[in-house]
Amino acid sequence: MLTDTLLWACLMLILLAVGGGWLIRRLFRHVIQSISRTTQAITHGDMSRRMPVQGTDDELDEIAITINEMLDRISRLMEGVRQVSNAIAHDLRTPIARARAQLEDAALHATSEAELRAAMEQAASNLDNVTAIFEALLRIAQIESGARRSAFVQFDLVPALQDVADLYQAVAEEHGLKCVRHLPDHLPFFGDRAMFQQAVANLLDNAIKFSPPNGTVTLSAEILTTGRHSDGSSDRQLNLSVTDEGIGMNEADMARASERFFRAEQARHTPGSGLGLSLVEAIVHLHDGQLHLASNTPGLLARITVPLPDEATTSSERAGDPPHPF
Ligand SMILES: Nc1ncnc2c1ncn2[C@@H]1O[C@H](COP(=O)(O)OP(=O)(O)O)[C@@H](O)[C@H]1O
Ligand SMILES: [Mg+2]
Numbered sequence: 001m002l003t004d005t006l007l008w009a010c011l012m013l014i015l016l017a018v019g020g021g022w023l024i025r026r027l028f029r030h031v032i033q034s035i036s037r038t039t040q041a042i043t044h045g046d047m048s049r050r051m052p053v054q055g056t057d058d059e060l061d062e063i064a065i066t067i068n069e070m071l072d073r074i075s076r077l078m079e080g081v082r083q084v085s086n087a088i089a090h091d092l093r094t095p096i097a098r099a100r101a102q103l104e105d106a107a108l109h110a111t112s113e114a115e116l117r118a119a120m121e122q123a124a125s126n127l128d129n130v131t132a133i134f135e136a137l138l139r140i141a142q143i144e145s146g147a148r149r150s151a152f153v154q155f156d157l158v159p160a161l162q163d164v165a166d167l168y169q170a171v172a173e174e175h176g177l178k179c180v181r182h183l184p185d186h187l188p189f190f191g192d193r194a195m196f197q198q199a200v201a202n203l204l205d206n207a208i209k210f211s212p213p214n215g216t217v218t219l220s221a222e223i224l225t226t227g228r229h230s231d232g233s234s235d236r237q238l239n240l241s242v243t244d245e246g247i248g249m250n251e252a253d254m255a256r257a258s259e260r261f262f263r264a265e266q267a268r269h270t271p272g273s274g275l276g277l278s279l280v281e282a283i284v285h286l287h288d289g290q291l292h293l294a295s296n297t298p299g300l301l302a303r304i305t306v307p308l309p310d311e312a313t314t315s316s317e318r319a320g321d322p323p324h325p326f
Helices: 002-043 059-109 113-144 147-151 157-174 193-209 251-256 276-286 311-317
Strands: 153-156 178-182 188-191 216-228 234-243 290-295 300-308
Touching: 002 059, 059 113, 113 147, 113 276, 153 157, 157 178, 157 193, 157 216, 188 193, 188 300, 193 216, 193 234, 193 276, 193 300, 276 290, 276 300
Parallel strands: 178 216
Antiparallel strands: 153 188, 216 234, 234 300, 290 300
């Protein structure tokens, strides 16, 4: 009886093992075939294809969801690259073509050396414009890669902001605008001083550029406590905003404003290349912050928020640091 039982048990075991193995293999084959079908379709150019998700919340669904997220990100990156290359082709052609036409015209029609010289200077300034656009694009790419985080230091944001505001105050007054600042005495901040100044300068530049005379441009900065924890620590964030009373933007344009080369229809007749807000956004993201645009009725409100480390942890963590100069 014992031998019989053992034999049957062995047989059952073998059957179960083979059956189980077959089932698992079928399952894997099904998943792999589905991945393979999707990747093949994508290889043939159909970037819209995604892995089927069964909604069963198991490991297979998890793989499908992860792969789909990866494909979404690749699509977004490809769309970005396509849009930037189109924009480069479009926006750089104009100043180059203009410079060429000026030189050609001067070569054919200039009657004096002075005319020739003027045409060459014009052409050189158009080409400088092209170089500036390339430099801005490269800077944005460099900042987005996060390479410059090593230059972060602890500094007081207030004098840095005052310096930028002083510069733009003169420009604003020339445009007949009033420049108002709401700044506290000190704002300790950890980041890249020059880049942060560049971001604020770009926002002030836009505020002035897109405002008719007699408006007010406001620069304000403060630290807000956004939440408190039971252990006594709190969430704090830097709120920096630039507001103007100019032409403003509609919702659809605001959503696209920080795309590279984007310029709203009403902005066509003002000088610019549509890279200013892209640079601002790249700098703010590098500081783990966000750039928000909203209506100021009339005008635009551009706000930068950056989460700050808790005061308690900062002071204990940095206890060994040399004293700050402020
Ligand atoms: N303060 C503002 N008021 C109205 N529109 C603005 C303002 N700032 C930005 N914009 C819109 O967003 C677009 C993108 O801004 P930006 O990237 O700085 O490019 P640029 O200044 O070279 O035009 C502008 O062309 C304009 O249409
Ligand atoms: Mg600008």
